[in-house]
Amino acid sequence: MPAQIYLDLSELMAAPLRTGIQRIEREAIRHxxxxxSLVPCCVDSGGHLARLPQAVLDVLxxxxxxxxxxxxxxxxxxxxxxxxxxxxxxxxxxRLLNLELFFSPIxxxxxxxxxxxxxxxxxxxxxxLPFLRPDLFPPGLTxxxxxxxxxxxxATCIAFLSEQTRRDYIRRVARAPxxxxxxxxxxxxxxxxxxxxxxxxxxxxxxxxxxxxxxRKNPQALLEAFxxxxxxxxxVRLIVAGRMSxxxxxxxxxxxxxxxxxxxxxxxxxxxxxxxALLRNARAVVMPSEAExxxxxxxxxxxxxxxxxxxxxxxxxxxxxxGAMLLERMDAPSIAAAVTSLLDDATAxxxxxxxxxxxxxxxxxxxxxxxxxxxG
Numbered sequence: 001m002p003a004q005i006y007l008d009l010s011e012l013m014a015a016p017l018r019t020g021i022q023r024i025e026r027e028a029i030r031h032x033x034x035x036x037s038l039v040p041c042c043v044d045s046g047g048h049l050a051r052l053p054q055a056v057l058d059v060l061x062x063x064x065x066x067x068x069x070x071x072x073x074x075x076x077x078x079x080x081x082x083x084x085x086x087x088x089x090x091x092x093x094x095r096l097l098n099l100e101l102f103f104s105p106i107x108x109x110x111x112x113x114x115x116x117x118x119x120x121x122x123x124x125x126x127x128x129l130p131f132l133r134p135d136l137f138p139p140g141l142t143x144x145x146x147x148x149x150x151x152x153x154x155a156t157c158i159a160f161l162s163e164q165t166r167r168d169y170i171r172r173v174a175r176a177p178x179x180x181x182x183x184x185x186x187x188x189x190x191x192x193x194x195x196x197x198x199x200x201x202x203x204x205x206x207x208x209x210x211x212x213x214x215x216r217k218n219p220q221a222l223l224e225a226f227x228x229x230x231x232x233x234x235x236v237r238l239i240v241a242g243r244m245s246x247x248x249x250x251x252x253x254x255x256x257x258x259x260x261x262x263x264x265x266x267x268x269x270x271x272x273x274x275x276x277a278l279l280r281n282a283r284a285v286v287m288p289s290e291a292e293x294x295x296x297x298x299x300x301x302x303x304x305x306x307x308x309x310x311x312x313x314x315x316x317x318x319x320x321x322x323g324a325m326l327l328e329r330m331d332a333p334s335i336a337a338a339v340t341s342l343l344d345d346a347t348a349x350x351x352x353x354x355x356x357x358x359x360x361x362x363x364x365x366x367x368x369x370x371x372x373x374x375x376g
Contacts (some may be wrong), residue, residue, distance in 0.1 A: 005038055026061060064266065071269070111154035129293065159373055189361055190296075198352075207285075302355050
């Protein structure tokens with residue numbers, strides 16, 4: 001068994017976000033089981049893998065209050081620690097673990113060089129959407145993403161976020177039924193928000209959408225659905241909480257148009273404590289995206305007993321056995337109809353009863369399986 005495993009944190013060090021892939025990285029660090037130590041590293045400006053101070057892991061595992069000041073303080077601490085990175089002796093680099101998506105040719109080269117030198121390179125794959133669904137992304141992005149696929153050639157061991165991603169890799173990327181290095185599906189935890197189990201009450205009227213607001217995640221269908229309901233005189237509140245991409249111009253126009261609407265709220269990158277407070281008043285969580293590597297928000301909601309409205313096409317949908325309204329189409333009329341249905345107390349109570357019986361994996365279980373796989 002290896003004494004240490006280097007974890008490449010290049011992207012997280014540069015952009016220390018707390019959603020999506022970044023949440024998975026932080027939880028992996030928090031729940032790393034040992035006995036091999038996890039050593040943080042990054043690819044420096046010269047294209048070399050460099051060891052980061054161990055304090056990086058403590059910073060990434062710390063809670064914050066979601067304020068701009070706290071986020072900026074974390075960014076500065078990480079930048080200061082990155083400046084103290086040191087070269088990694090070749091004999092120390094026996095295993096290199098990558099939990100990130102990246103577009104850097106320099107980083108791809110670093111992983112290829114490590115593999116050529118005999119390092120066992122392990123990658124955890126989320127999805128191949130930029131390659132398989134280029135229509136969802138800005139023009140030219142797929143070409144940039146080719147560096148990721150080139151770097152993937154370095155991986156001697158591969159694990160996957162979902163069975164869908166594993167199938168896509170085998171059938172459409174490796175194009176071989178028994179591709180070398182193909183490993184297990186390691187399901188993410190559903191308990192990241194650390195929210196206690198929720199109980200239904202007719203007083204719970206809010207619908208909460210959590211996640212990055214960007215065009216490929218279909219936010220316009222969600223916003224138009226609630227605009228339909230408001231125009232019909234339905235008093236239902238929508239709360240949008242997450243990172244707001246500047247590319248979501250239509251969404252930003254909607255936000256400006258409804259700035260004074262008492263039934264609408266937008267929260268930019270709220271803390272987990274704020275999210276917990278929002279969900280304690282939620283009737284359901286809504287996720288409009290139809291194309292994801294997994295789909296964490298409905299998964300996390302159900303873990304806490306809260307029903308969800310989501311696409312039947314999400315990889316996580318296969319695990320949402322009860323308490324979710326899984327729609328074949330995530331357009332405005334379909335979302336509006338689902339919300340209207342859930343506004344009926346009897347329908348909502350039935351879904352809440354189903355959600356109460358759902359049990360999903362935890363981040364502790366994810367950390368253990370990831371650590372066991374990486375050390376095995």
